[in-house]
Each structure stands twice: as C-alpha cells, then as structure tokens.
Amino acid sequence: MILFSGCERKSKFPHINTEIIKKNIEKIIFNENIDPSSVRYDPAEKAKIIKTLPEGQMKLVVLSYHHIDKPAGNLSNTTKSMFVTPENFEKQMKYLYINGFTTITIDQLTNALDNHAPLPKKPVLLTFDDGYKSFYENAFPVLKKYNFHAVTFIIAGYFGKGRDELYMTKKMIKEISDSGLIEIASHTMSHPFLAKISPAAVDYELKQSKKILSDITGKEIKYIAYPYGSVNSYIINRAAALGYKAGFGVYKDYIHYKNQQFLHSRVSVQYTDNLSMFAKKVEIY
Numbered sequence: 374m375i376l377f378s379g380c381e382r383k384s385k386f387p388h389i390n391t392e393i394i395k396k397n398i399e400k401i402i403f404n405e406n407i408d409p410s411s412v413r414y415d416p417a418e419k420a421k422i423i424k425t426l427p428e429g430q431m432k433l434v435v436l437s438y439h440h441i442d443k444p445a446g447n448l449s450n451t452t453k454s455m456f457v458t459p460e461n462f463e464k465q466m467k468y469l470y471i472n473g474f475t476t477i478t479i480d481q482l483t484n485a486l487d488n489h490a491p492l493p494k495k496p497v498l499l500t501f502d503d504g505y506k507s508f509y510e511n512a513f514p515v516l517k518k519y520n521f522h523a524v525t526f527i528i529a530g531y532f533g534k535g536r537d538e539l540y541m542t543k544k545m546i547k548e549i550s551d552s553g554l555i556e557i558a559s560h561t562m563s564h565p566f567l568a569k570i571s572p573a574a575v576d577y578e579l580k581q582s583k584k585i586l587s588d589i590t591g592k593e594i595k596y597i598a599y600p601y602g603s604v605n606s607y608i609i610n611r612a613a614a615l616g617y618k619a620g621f622g623v624y625k626d627y628i629h630y631k632n633q634q635f636l637h638s639r640v641s642v643q644y645t646d647n648l649s650m651f652a653k654k655v656e657i658y
C-alpha cells in the first residue's frame with residue numbers, strides 16, 4: 374500500500390529529505406475503520422527523529438480548525454470535536470491578540486525555515502480545513518476585526534452539487550482571498566485518503582484542485598493539507614513536482630523542519646477546549 378520511491382539517498386527536490394520522510398511515513402497507520410483524526414505520527418517516534426536533526430528545525434504553533442459553529446445536539450463526540458463555537462473562537466482570537474501573538478502566513482513559515490527570515494514575536498499560523506461556510510460566516514469577520522492572517526484548505530471538487538449550504542461558494546472564496554488576509558490552499562478535489570488511491574488519481578487530486586482554486590483566486594496555489602493526514606513519499610514528490618511548496622498534516626506537534634516542508638504538523642483546536650486549555654496549546658514560546 375505504501376509507495377516509496379526507491380532507495381535514493383537524496384531527493385531531487387532539495388527541500389525534501391527523503392530519508393526522514395520515509396522514517397515518518399512508516400509510522401502512519403492506514404486503516405479505513407479508524408477515526409480519521411487519529412491518523413498521525415507516533416509522537417515518541419517523531420521525538421527520536423527530532424533529536425537526530427541538529428539544525429533547520431523550529432518550534433512554532435500551527436493551529437487547525439474545522440467548523441466554527443455550534444454543533445447539532447445529536448452528533449457523536451468525535452464529530453463534535455471538529456467544532457469550535459463562534460463564542461469560543463472569538464475568545465481564542467481575543468486571547469491571541471491580547472497576549473501578543475502575531476498571525477503569520479505559510480510564506481513566512483517556509484521562508485523562516487529555508488532562508489532564516491526572521492519571524493514576528495509569538496508567531497501563530499491559523500489554518501481552517503474543508504472550506505466550510507461557517508468559516509466565512511463566523512471566523513472571517515473575527516479575523517478581519519483583529520487583522521489576523523489565516524489559511525483555508527479548500528476541497529476544490531465540492532462546489533455546487535447541493536453543497537452550498539455547508540461549503541463556501543466560489544464567490545465567497547474569491548472575497549476572502551481578495552481580503553489579503555486569507556490564503557487559499559488545496560485540500561484536494563474529493564477529500565480521499567491520498568495514500569490509498571492510484572497514482573493517476575493522486576495526480577488528479579493535486580493538479581486539478583490547484584488549477585480550480587487558482588482560477589477562482591487569480592493567485593498561485595502553493596500549499597496543500599492532506600485529508601486525514603494521509604500521505605506518503607510518492608504523494609510528497611508529486612506535490613513538489615506539480616509546484617506545491619509545502620504540505621500539512623494533522624500530527625499534533627510543534628516542531629517544523631527545513632527538510633520537511635511537506636510534513637508540517639498542526640495542533641487541532643477542539644470543541645471541548647476551554648480558554649485555559651487553548652492557552653496551554655499556544656503558550657509554547
């Protein structure tokens with residue numbers, strides 16, 4: 374199932390360390406029946422790998438959100454965990470503002486790792502997955518209020534088809550992109566487990582989503598988040614070849630590596646997080 378691109382020691386993409394990626398990929402569990410949010414690296418294993426990297430690593434908060442909305446009462450706890458209520462979200466953004474955090478862009482993150490570009494004080498990268506309408510309605514106004522930057526990873530095959538109730542329309546995506554605060558990035562076409570589909574299907578998911586989102590925004594789409602964090606070295610190499618510059622998973626970690634720009638970790642903010650739990654997640658500096 375897991376596709377590795379041979380045993381070459383050096384990747385043809387200088388920003389990818391194939392050896393390290395391979396070590397990490399082997400730790401990802403592939404099982405269709407498990408809770409998608411549990412698909413991630415083994416943190417203990419990753420900690421071991423971190424120790425072997427003397428330089429080119431950085432500690433940084435990257436948060437991931439899904440729905441900014443009140444969950445319906447009949448949802449399972451797992452589904453509920455993907456929600457943050459608008460009230461809590463407002464409190465969390467206010468907390469970041471009051472406590473001197475600075476929201477950054479992915480460009481700033483990659484530049485800091487690649488070129489030692491300085492980052493502002495207490496940097497935090499805010500990311501939102503799936504392109505829900507609740508982002509437009511409940512998160513975007515708050516982000517505008519605080520002049521905060523954020524990234525939305527959009528499922529580019531989910532426009533129309535009766536999905537306008539739940540997902541942002543093309544018009545909304547254009548508007549948030551034009552605001553200059555929100556970066557639009559890919560979350561594939563159909564939200565598959567990328568590591569479980571054919572190479573041709575992977576190419577379609579990566580290439581077509583990049584094109585569609587670029588056509589909507591008039592901007593280059595440089596970044597991708599892998600649905601369920603499902604990724605392997607084949608996917609990473611194809612993403613780089615197709616012009617992506619970095620990729621994001623769901624791995625609950627704060628360490629970012631120069632040589633692993635396609636395996637950025639994120640820490641998810643969940644329904645049950647009260648403000649002090651949120652503070653604990655971001656106060657790492």
Ligand SMILES: [Zn+2]
Pocket residue numbers: 502503560564600601
């Ligand atoms: Zn997703």
